[in-house]
Amino acid sequence: MACTVREDEGKERFMQHGFFDDREQSQTETGPKGTVLRVPVVTTAPLGVLDYRWDNEMPPPEPGLIVEVPLGGRKVRGVIWHKASDQSGKKVSDAKLKSIEKLYDVPPLSEELLKLVAWVAAYTLSPLGSVLKMCLPVQAALEEGPSQTGVCWTADCAPPARMTHARQAVLDAAADGRVRTVPELAKTASVSDAVVRGLMKCRALQTTTIAADSPYGQPDISRHGPELSQEQTIAAEAIKNAVFTGGFAPFLLDGITGSGKTEVYFEGLAEALKTGGAQVLVLVPEIALTSQWLDRFHHRFGVRPVVWHSDVGQAERRRAWRQIATGEARVVVGARSALFLPFRHLAFITVDEEHDPSYKQEEGVLYHGRDMAVVRAKYAECPIVLASATPSMESLVNANSGRYVCLKLRERHGQAVLPDIHTIDMRKHPPAAGSWLSPKLKEAIDKRLFRHEQTMLFLNRRGYAPLTLCRTCGHRIECPNCSAWLVEHRFKHKLECHHCGHEIPVPEACPQCDTADSLVACGPGVERLFEEVNRDFPSARIGVMTSDTMESPTETATMVHQIAEGRLDIIIGTQIVTKGYHFPNLTLVGVIDADLGLRGGDLRAGERTYQQLEQVAGRAGRADKPGEVLLQSYEPDHPVITALANNDGEHLMRLEGEAREKLHMPPFGRLAALILSGPNQRTVMEQGRLLAVSAPASGSVQVYGPAPAPMARVRGNFRMRMLLHAHKGEPVQVIIRDWFGRTKMLPEVKVKVDIDPYSFM
């Protein structure tokens, strides 16, 4: 494998990065035995750069090489860093310097990836090690995998003493000299394994060992995509040109739902793959939901791409990581974590559904996948396409300012047109008591059943009911660990906390006043909606799509197939049904509670609700039959609802942009949230007070809080929030670092910094 570098080459790269800068101080030189070569290492522990001793017996060090080092009594993975450690003053003496224990036989991480790690760490105020850990997620990927028997023909092989048709077929198939497994060769020659083994025995074929991981299929770029419409062609050509020219080039592909954005960026992908060894990355919001995407990719390129997300098993992760590192795997489609994969030669990135909130990582290193993808493209010097029917305010502003090239698709493919969107004023057309469907929506569903067309009902609430209340004493059943109600899940006969996972069986009597049969479910969830639909449309075939009913990607794929094949009439789902699906026979979308996302009202509530409802609306009428969307609302005059009904998202986003600009709100200003948490409420409050006392303040920087977080308790920890608001251009990270430097930090309180927060809970 390619980790061995020529000595002079390694040293040269090292010098370029200033590795030998502190030669004098630590007397380091590669050279005679006994001298110490000090190298900087970042480990996967949440720390910065540390010094280690490089054994002279090892090949010369090079930035990016992956090593194993001792750290606090453990052995941890690490990477040779491209800058000297910053332990100035308290430098470990040569004598105490610990040695690098192992050099893994995998290619070094690229310069470009190391730069990304450094950038993300600095931007999110996270330790380098925490970010690096995301690049090295699978220990097994670093080890040589189990091997298997391979077979090939070489010029040294003697022809067999006895020749048969079958044997000749095998030798013909093996004549290309490729190493294959026995079953592979047998299959290619259409013979049984025994024929191949016979030839191996008499040395007419050579036996070798090959790595157990089978290679990924290579995409076939000679295939052509569909004929593109004029506006699709213009967009595709712009992207292809940028890929051909190379270099950083960001695009916003802003095309209405069903306009063929996928077909357009597939063209860019095909262009990139024309260069031998080039790799491409497609980020998608929730990979479990992409069975249709994978089928389309397969249809277009003749193979399946490498898939990367948290549900992929260890063996497959190992295989993927290694082959991405060696450059053999060419196309990767993945969730945001795929951004940190060790590509060798990244030539093109697409972020599909770029507006999707799930790109923001809310645990560990708090980064935004879309934004960091742009940074990676910059370092990899390659084009990037951000695609969406409902672009984020951030990307729209970048497109308007000319930082991104904006490519527009204004029409749906073929005969399809955007669906008609109507609002049902629930004040005038209320549902019957105890039900959630207005008579108008029911009528529309009836029509679709009669015409054998499909209906999708959208309600972004998992479970049966969001609240269980005692009719006698008014007690509401809450989570003992979190400030949240327990949600009834009737399919599972449980009450469940959606924040910490705490669950209890549904009680027979009120836990507070002990009255039997006094608990009532309040409000609807998808399970309750299912009950109603099932009762009102007894002959309909109904499917429920939520993360509770779809526990694996396979289950999701099965249901998606069922819908696409017309084996379901009504699909009830949460936000997982909004993502990019194409069901030709689906002509009605009903939104049960269009106002749901507007309540609570954080900075992006309007933008997010618009995006979500426009996406779910976009599932209707994507083929030859026209679509209709009905929004049930108690606030039909709300700007978001009218924008949807008037098909005028552009206007809405413009107004929203103007409002934010006036208030210096993102993306026209900067926010950073501080989340203080700990088991003891008093100390958390004390930390808040200490931070408030030393908070920075000027005309362009303001700090709000501390205040109890809306989720004031999660998993037994008390939480408070502070919010730093700064004008654009203020060095928020520097300000925060300085602020913390001046503040007494209590060890029992965790202070998390969320730069560009999306969640305000």
Ligand SMILES: Nc1ncnc2c1ncn2[C@@H]1O[C@H](COP(=O)(O)OP(=O)(O)OP(=O)(O)O)[C@@H](O)[C@H]1O
């Ligand atoms: N030029 C074309 N020729 C043939 N079929 C096309 C063409 N363009 C798009 N389509 C088809 O139209 C449908 C919608 O396209 P696609 O899914 O790419 O749209 P999209 O813009 O990604 O939509 P969404 O944002 O809703 O996910 C797909 O079935 C796609 O194969």
Ligand SMILES: [Zn+2]
């Ligand atoms: Zn809880």
